Amino acid sequence: MHKIVGKPRLVGMAGSLRRSSYSSAVLSGLRENLLPAAQIETCDLRLPLYNEDEDGPAAPEEVRTFREAIWASDGVVIVTPEYNHGIPGVLKNALDWASRPFGESALIDKPVLVISVSPAFTGGVRAQAQVNETLLAIGAGIVTGPQVVIGSITGKIQDGLLVDGESLRFALGALDRLIAMSRNDRTSQRLLA
Numbered sequence: 001m002h003k004i005v006g007k008p009r010l011v012g013m014a015g016s017l018r019r020s021s022y023s024s025a026v027l028s029g030l031r032e033n034l035l036p037a038a039q040i041e042t043c044d045l046r047l048p049l050y051n052e053d054e055d056g057p058a059a060p061e062e063v064r065t066f067r068e069a070i071w072a073s074d075g076v077v078i079v080t081p082e083y084n085h086g087i088p089g090v091l092k093n094a095l096d097w098a099s100r101p102f103g104e105s106a107l108i109d110k111p112v113l114v115i116s117v118s119p120a121f122t123g124g125v126r127a128q129a130q131v132n133e134t135l136l137a138i139g140a141g142i143v144t145g146p147q148v149v150i151g152s153i154t155g156k157i158q159d160g161l162l163v164d165g166e167s168l169r170f171a172l173g174a175l176d177r178l179i180a181m182s183r184n185d186r187t188s189q190r191l192l193a
């Protein structure tokens with residue numbers, strides 16, 4: 001099981017490749033507010049489309065880098081928009097790569113927090129439910145508790161950062177739960193050692 005060394009190192013995934021993405025801005029806002037207690041390193045989700053023929057020890061280099069980043073992290077923060085009431089393809093594709101090898105995925109038991117955002121008041125809640133379902137299939141350590149669903153996101157971002165105080169407080173509370181889950185991993189390590 002993964003063991004925290006020093007301050008928690010989290011991996012961030014934004015479910016959008018858009019340059020001025022609100023999802024990326026939420027990740028950036030959280031990163032700013034977490035420092036120096038923890039760090040979030042954003043993963044590049046520009047991965048090839050999943051192809052089982054190309055998977056295995058010789059999987060594409062960017063996929064191996066992506067998997068390594070998850071292995072090395074204490075937890076994962078996913079911030080996603082909703083596309084057509086579902087998971088954006090880019091995020092689903094990344095999670096499919098991360099889910100393999102079957103039974104040995106870097107995401108198994110890894111604490112994962114899901115945050116959804118939307119310009120609509122619904123906050124991408126349907127995408128959030130689908131991401132959680134996918135994480136359930138993978139066996140990830142889904143962070144439970146109040147769901148972080150940020151609606152009307154347009155007015156909550158300034159200069160590429162989430163600045164809305166209430167949303168930040170709520171999301172940082174969920175990040176606390178994620179970090180607490182990672183610390184429990186460390187405790188389990190001690191108990192098992």
Ligand SMILES: Cc1cc2nc3c(=O)[nH]c(=O)nc-3n(C[C@H](O)[C@H](O)[C@H](O)COP(=O)(O)O)c2cc1C
Nearest residue numbers: 016018021022023081082083084085118119120124
């Ligand atoms: C293909 C597509 C489908 C979308 N479908 C939804 C949707 O079902 N629900 C929703 O709330 N917003 C939907 N939107 C609007 C996105 O929430 C909005 O574009 C958002 O800003 C995208 O996230 P980003 O800022 O991180 O790129 C859709 C946008 C696109 C491009």
